[in-house]
Each structure stands twice: as structure tokens, then as C-alpha cells.
Amino acid sequence: MAALCAIGLMSGTSMDGIDIAFVRTDGENRIVAGPSMFVPYDAAFRRRIEAALETAKAIVRREDRPGDLAELETEISLRHARAVEAFLKSEEGHWGRPDVIGFHGQTVLHRPATGVTVQLGDGALLARETGIPVVYDMRANDMAHGGQGAPLVPAYHAALARSLPKPFAGKFPVVFINIGGISNVTYVPAQGAPVAFDTGPGNTLIDQWVSREGGVPFDAGGAIASEGGVVSDVVGRYLENPFFEKSGPKSLDRNDFTLDLARGLELSDGARTLAAVSAEAILKSAEHVPEKPKLWIVCGGGRKNPHIVGDLRSGAERVGAQVIVAEDAGLDGDATEAEAWAYLAVRSLKGLPLTFPTTTGCREPVSGGVLAEPQKS
Numbered sequence: 001m002a003a004l005c006a007i008g009l010m011s012g013t014s015m016d017g018i019d020i021a022f023v024r025t026d027g028e029n030r031i032v033a034g035p036s037m038f039v040p041y042d043a044a045f046r047r048r049i050e051a052a053l054e055t056a057k058a059i060v061r062r063e064d065r066p067g068d069l070a071e072l073e074t075e076i077s078l079r080h081a082r083a084v085e086a087f088l089k090s091e092e093g094h095w096g097r098p099d100v101i102g103f104h105g106q107t108v109l110h111r112p113a114t115g116v117t118v119q120l121g122d123g124a125l126l127a128r129e130t131g132i133p134v135v136y137d138m139r140a141n142d143m144a145h146g147g148q149g150a151p152l153v154p155a156y157h158a159a160l161a162r163s164l165p166k167p168f169a170g171k172f173p174v175v176f177i178n179i180g181g182i183s184n185v186t187y188v189p190a191q192g193a194p195v196a197f198d199t200g201p202g203n204t205l206i207d208q209w210v211s212r213e214g215g216v217p218f219d220a221g222g223a224i225a226s227e228g229g230v231v232s233d234v235v236g237r238y239l240e241n242p243f244f245e246k247s248g249p250k251s252l253d254r255n256d257f258t259l260d261l262a263r264g265l266e267l268s269d270g271a272r273t274l275a276a277v278s279a280e281a282i283l284k285s286a287e288h289v290p291e292k293p294k295l296w297i298v299c300g301g302g303r304k305n306p307h308i309v310g311d312l313r314s315g316a317e318r319v320g321a322q323v324i325v326a327e328d329a330g331l332d333g334d335a336t337e338a339e340a341w342a343y344l345a346v347r348s349l350k351g352l353p354l355t356f357p358t359t360t361g362c363r364e365p366v367s368g369g370v371l372a373e374p375q376k377s
């Protein structure tokens with residue numbers, strides 16, 4: 001199959017909005033990342049999704065939609081359709097004619113221990129609304145094959161690692177770090193399959209903290225944390241969680257870590273301490289990769305918090321690794337996940353594996369995703 005033009009749509013655990021990105025790819029090593037756009041959710045809609053995480057706790061079978069979840073699923077899908085339309089109408093949207101959309105949806109429940117992962121997103125509706133074929137529900141088949149259902153971005157990270165520009169080309173092992181709501185890493189060796197797993201809370205605790213204590217959705221530029229200091233005892237208590245001792249494959253639900261351990265801290269000390277938790281959680285993961293990484297590449301919104309990146313850099317440099325942000329290697333750190341969903345959609349169409357035993361624990365490399373054709377849906 002020749003290269004296809006794909007759009008990826010990601011609405012992640014931060015629940016801040018929809019990332020949209022173009023990628024032209026053969027689903028293997030040929031990747032040209034195109035323009036991207038972000039369509040933020042308004043505060044009220046974000047609160048509705050937050051409330052849905054509670055409602056979703058009543059889900060037993062993954063197709064269950066208790067309370068208002070069916071209505072919310074339709075609303076999320078329509079918001080994605082409008083976002084695609086806006087993207088295609090913008091100047092950036094003239095980059096290509098999309099052959100397929102890779103649609104993540106909104107995770108409202110993730111329970112790998114019982115094999116349930118739920119992303120609200122009606123692929124058939126999105127295909128109908130946009131007139132473009134949609135690949136969605138990409139996590140389920142991995143779980144059906146014994147995998148964690150996450151992370152899925154490692155196949156894309158691995159392809160990116162193999163095409164880095166100078167002076168980073170060939171600096172294996174390379175580790176990609178995604179600091180979203182939750183953080184996850186992909187270890188890419190010079191040869192062979194990537195090794196990946198979730199690493200801990202990324203921005204979610206910081207977001208919840210500054211929202212509750214300071215009335216703002218996130219700590220822009222780490223400004224609040226800059227006024228405070230790290231409370232080491234609290235960092236230590238977070239790191240006592242047995243999750244950090246386990247080696248991969250492992251994945252997290254957004255609610256697996258809470259603010260309980262930060263109770264009583266002052267606003268800025270809390271923001272600074274939780275940034276340290278985010279960095280230390282990632283540094284801990286280095287203990288579970290096969291060999292010492294030479295290069296760490298940081299993607300996701302957390303790379304804009306200088307405290308997280310600073311702590312990460314000092315920790316990694318102590319063990320001889322270089323830490324850069326995505327842009328240093330010519331990548332777009334805001335769009336990496338959306339690009340990954342575009343790439344995975346093309347892999348799905350080609351029947352190529354999305355996940356591997358070393359990335360999710362699936363029994364063998366497996367493809368996945370459901371295809372919705374506009375005319376049939």
C-alpha cells in the first residue's frame with residue numbers, strides 16, 4: 001500500500017481538549033508529520049467529562065453506558081466532527097486530503113486487571129459526520145489478547161526514534177517520555193521491539209491541585225510552583241506506591257493516584273512538590289528498562305513545566321543521559337499523540353501490529369481498531 005494521508009484525534013487524560021494532526025505514512029518507517037491544531041474544551045464541558053469518570057465506575061461490560069454517558073459519547077463525537085471540519089477549513093487543513101481518521105475518544109475507565117477499558121467515541125457517527133473513514137476503539141483488541149490496552153503510542157515513538165535528525169540520530173537507546181495527564185515512556189533499542197509502560201501521574205495531580213486550591217486549570221509555565229519548594233516527605237510517600245516497583249507492562253487509570261498525600265500543603269509548595277513527583281516517577285522508570293538510555297525526548301504538555309523538565313534533567317544527567325524536548329529534535333511535542341493515532345489508523349488498515357508483548361503485555365503482536373465507513377454507517 002502506498003502512503004496514506006491520515007488525521008489523528010486525541011482527547012487525553014488531561015481532558016483539556018482535542019489535539020488534531022495530519023500524518024502522511026505507509027504505517028511503517030515512512031512518516032511525514034503535517035500541521036496540527038488544538039481545539040480546547042470549555043470549562044463546563046471539562047467538568048462534565050470529570051463527572052463522567054465517576055459515573056463510569058458503574059460500568060461492568062465495556063458497552064455499558066450508565067447515566068448520561070451515551071449522551072456524552074454523542075456530544076464528544078460531534079465535537080470531534082466539528083473540530084475536524086474546522087481543521088480542514090483552516091489554512092493548515094489544506095495540507096492533504098485525508099484517507100482516514102484515527103479516533104481515540106475519551107477514556108473514562110481503564111481497568112487492565114479486569115480487562116475493561118472504555119473510550120467514549122462513536123466512530124460510525126464521526127465517519128458519517130465527516131464523510132471520512134474512521135478507525136476507532138484501538139485499545140480493545142490488545143486487551144482481548146492479554147494486553148494492558150495501553151500505552152499504544154510506542155509503535156509511533158519507535159518509528160520516530162529511527163528517523164531522528166543529526167545530532168540525535170543513532171543515539172540508542174532512546175527513551176520517549178510523554179507527560180500528559182498520566183506519563184508513559186517508550187524505550188527504543190538500536191534493534192528489536194520497543195519496551196513501554198505508564199510511569200505515573202504526569203500533569204493530572206498538578207492540574208487537580210491548582211484547580212482546587214488556586215482556581216486555574218493548570219500551572220502555566222510552572223509559575224505557581226516557582227513560588228514554592230519541594231516537600232520531600234510528600235514526594236517520598238507518593239513514591240512508596242507499589243506501582244513504581246513493578247516492571248512493565250503496566251498502565252494506569254487517571255484515578256489511580258489522588259491528591260490525598262498532598263493534603264495540607266500550601267498552594268505553591270503543592271504545585272512544586274507535585275512537579276517533583278511527576279519527574280521522580282519518570283526517573284524511577286529508568287530502573288525498569290533493559291539498558292541505560294543515552295537520550296530522553298520529552299513530549300506532551302508537561303514539557304512546558306520547567307520544574308518537571310528541570311528535575312528530570314538533573315536526575316537523568318546524573319546517570320549520563322541527555323534530556324531534550326521534542327522540538328529540539330524537530331518534532332511537535334503537542335501533537336505527538338494525535339500524530340500517533342493517525343499512524344496507528346494506517347497500521348490498522350494494513351493489519352500491522354499496534355502493540356507488542358514488550359509494550360502492553362499482549363500474548364503476541366496484535367493489530368486492532370474498528371473501521372467505520374461513512375456510507376455504511
Ligand SMILES: Nc1ncnc2c1ncn2[C@@H]1O[C@H](COP(=O)(O)OP(=O)(O)OP(=O)(O)O)[C@@H](O)[C@H]1O
Nearest residue numbers: 012013014180181182203218220221300301302304
Ligand atoms: N504552558 C504550560 N505550562 C505548564 N503546563 C502546561 C502548559 N500547557 C499545557 N500544560 C499541561 O499539559 C497538560 C496537557 O497535556 P497533554 O495535552 O499532553 O495531555 P493529554 O494528551 O490530555 O494526556 P495523556 O497523554 O495522558 O492522554 C495540561 O493539562 C497542563 O497540565
Ligand SMILES: CC(=O)N[C@H]1[C@@H]2OC[C@@H](O2)[C@@H](O)[C@@H]1O[C@H](C)C(=O)O
Nearest residue numbers: 013107110150151152153182184337
Ligand atoms: C487508557 C488510556 O487512555 N491511557 C492513556 C493515558 O494517558 C497517558 C497514558 O495513560 C497512556 O497509557 C494512554 O495514552 C497514550 C496516548 C497511549 O496509549 O500511548
